Amino acid sequence: xxxxxxxxxxxxxxxxxxxxxxxxxxxxxxxxxxxxxxxxxxxxxxxxxxxxxxxxxxxxxxxxxxxxxxxxxxxxxxxxxxxxxxxxxxxxxxxxxxxxxxxxxxxxxxxxxxxxxxxxxxxxxxxxxxxxxxxxxxxxxxxxxxxxxxxxxxxxxxxxxxxxx
Numbered sequence: 001x002x003x004x005x006x007x008x009x010x011x012x013x014x015x016x017x018x019x020x021x022x023x024x025x026x027x028x029x030x031x032x033x034x035x036x037x038x039x040x041x042x043x044x045x046x047x048x049x050x051x052x053x054x055x056x057x058x059x060x061x062x063x064x065x066x067x068x069x070x071x072x073x074x075x076x077x078x079x080x081x082x083x084x085x086x087x088x089x090x091x092x093x094x095x096x097x098x099x100x101x102x103x104x105x106x107x108x109x110x111x112x113x114x115x116x117x118x119x120x121x122x123x124x125x126x127x128x129x130x131x132x133x134x135x136x137x138x139x140x141x142x143x144x145x146x147x148x149x150x151x152x153x154x155x156x157x158x159x160x161x162x163x164x165x
Contacts, residue, residue, distance in 0.1 A: 084152050091150040118147065125149050 002010045013034075015023045020036055027034040085104065092102045109117040122134050126148040134148050145151070 080154075084154065088150050088152050091152070095150065118145075118151065121149060122147060 001012075013023060013027075024034045024036070088104055092104070096102055107117060107121075119135075122131065126134050130148070134146055
């Protein structure tokens with residue numbers, strides 16, 4: 001007897017070949033579905049060989065899929081980084097003017113210290129008279145935080161403008 005998680009049960013009855021039809025009829029009268037199983041070694045060996053071939057094909061296709069996914073992820077990440085650099089350049093030119101006189105760099109803070117890094121960069125880069133106006137947004141009507149530098153997070157979406165209608 002074999003039982004699955006849904007409560008379905010498979011029974012195995014062994015009867016002589018001459019009584020097989022009578023046993024099937026008796027089981028059907030009681031509401032059970034029954035079927036004669038006949039063992040064929042050649043058929044089993046053929047199915048087993050086919051299973052081995054399909055398993056090998058699955059392994060090859062899985063490897064190919066993983067390589068393709070890795071390559072696509074790398075290309076997508078490179079494209080994302082290019083978009084982030086272009087956005088940083090454009091924001092820098094729009095904010096600080098032409099000719100561009102700024103440094104473009106990447107800062108990788110430790111997890112949890114992002115605010116502290118932003119505040120320290122503000123202390124170093126902000127003009128003393130304007131330090132009060134920089135910082136994180138406090139009002140929900142403000143779109144972005146305002147810093148004396150261009151700050152673009154790698155994990156934030158490219159387009160932050162959403163409508164709340």
